[in-house]
Amino acid sequence: MWDYSQKVQDLFLTPHNAGPLEDANAIGEVGSIACGDALKLYLKISGDGVIEKAGFETFGCASAIASSSVLTDMVKGLHVDEALKITNADIAKALDGLPREKMHCSVMGQEALEAAIRQWKGEPAMPKTQEEGKLVCKCFNVTDATIIRAIRENGLKTVEDVTAFTKAGGGCGDCRDEIAEILEAELRGQGAPAPEPAGPAEPAKSAACGTGGLTNLQRMQKVMEVMALIRPQLQADGGDIELVDIAGKTVSVRLTGHCQGCAASEVTLHQVVEQILRQQVEPDLAVEEVK
Numbered sequence: 478m479w480d481y482s483q484k485v486q487d488l489f490l491t492p493h494n495a496g497p498l499e500d501a502n503a504i505g506e507v508g509s510i511a512c513g514d515a516l517k518l519y520l521k522i523s524g525d526g527v528i529e530k531a532g533f534e535t536f537g538c539a540s541a542i543a544s545s546s547v548l549t550d551m552v553k554g555l556h557v558d559e560a561l562k563i564t565n566a567d568i569a570k571a572l573d574g575l576p577r578e579k580m581h582c583s584v585m586g587q588e589a590l591e592a593a594i595r596q597w598k599g600e601p602a603m604p605k606t607q608e609e610g611k612l613v614c615k616c617f618n619v620t621d622a623t624i625i626r627a628i629r630e631n632g633l634k635t636v637e638d639v640t641a642f643t644k645a646g647g648g649c650g651d652c653r654d655e656i657a658e659i660l661e662a663e664l665r666g667q668g669a670p671a672p673e674p675a676g677p678a679e680p681a682k683s684a685a686c687g688t689g690g691l692t693n694l695q696r697m698q699k700v701m702e703v704m705a706l707i708r709p710q711l712q713a714d715g716g717d718i719e720l721v722d723i724a725g726k727t728v729s730v731r732l733t734g735h736c737q738g739c740a741a742s743e744v745t746l747h748q749v750v751e752q753i754l755r756q757q758v759e760p761d762l763a764v765e766e767v768k
C-alpha cells in the first residue's frame with residue numbers, strides 16, 4: 478500500500494480545477510491511457526503571458542490526480558516564464574511528498590505544463606525532451622532527454638530510480654541496459670561511481686502498457702489502493718465500504734452504515750465506486766454489491 482500524504486488523499490478525493498477549460502488557449506497532453514497514465518492540461522494565458530486559468534483531465538492513479546490538481550493551483554497567476562521554472566520536485570513538494578514509485582506523476586505534470594506553454598508560444602505541443610530526444614523506452618514512450626533530465630533534476634542513482642521517475646524500464650524491460658548506460662555516463666560526468674548494471678526486468682507495479690493489461694496481483698493492489706482512499710470519506714459520513722472479493726474483473730463490495738442503499742444523484746454508491754475504479758484501475762472493471 479502506498480504511503481500517501483494527507484494532501485494527496487484530499488486532492489484525489491476533491492481535486493481542484495478538474496475538467497476541461499472551455500476557453501483554454503494552450504493544451505499540453507502527455508502519457509497515454511494505454512500506458513496507464515495520461516494527463517491533459519488546459520491553460521488560459523493572457524496576451525502578456527500570465528496564466529489566468531488552469532484545468533485538467535487525467536487518467537491515472539491517486540498521485541496523478543493530486544499532482545495535476547496541485548499543479549493547476551501552482552501555475553495560476555504566474556507568468557509563463559515563471560511557470561516553466563516549476564520542476565517535478567516542486568510539484569511533489571507541494572503535495573508534501575509522493576511515494577518514490579509514484580514520482581513519475583510529478584514528471585508528467587511538469588511535462589504537460591511545458592507542452593502547453595510551448596503550444597501557446599507556437600512551438601511543437603510536446604515537451605522539449607520528447608522533441609529532441611531519442612526514444613529509449615518503447616513501452617512508455619520515454620526519450621533519453623527525459624531520462625537525463627530526471628537524473629539531473631532529481632539526483633537519480635539507479636535504474637530503479639529512473640523507472641520510478643519516468644516509468645522507463647517498467648514494462649518489458651528491454652530498455653533497462655540502455656537506461657543503465659545513460660545513467661553511467663551521467664554519473665561519470667558528475668564524478669560519481671558507475672551504477673550497478675541493470676538486473677533482470679521486473680514488471681512495473683502500475684504498467685498496463687503493451688503487456689496485455691494488469692496481472693491479478695497488480696489489479697488487486699490498485700483496487701485496494703483506491704478503496705483505501707475512498708473509505709475515510711464514507712466513514713466521515715457515517716458509512717463504510719468493505720472489499721469482499723476480486724474475481725477476475727469483478728469487484729465485490731459491501732456497503733454498511735449510511736452507505737447502504739444511499740444514492741448519489743441517480744446512480745447508486747456502488748456505481749459511483751465502479752466509475753472511480755474504472756478511471757483509476759481498469760476501464761472494464763465491474764463492481765457488484767453484496768449484502
Ligand code: FES
Nearest residue numbers: 614615616648650
Ligand atoms: S522498452 Fe522500456 S520497458 Fe519495454
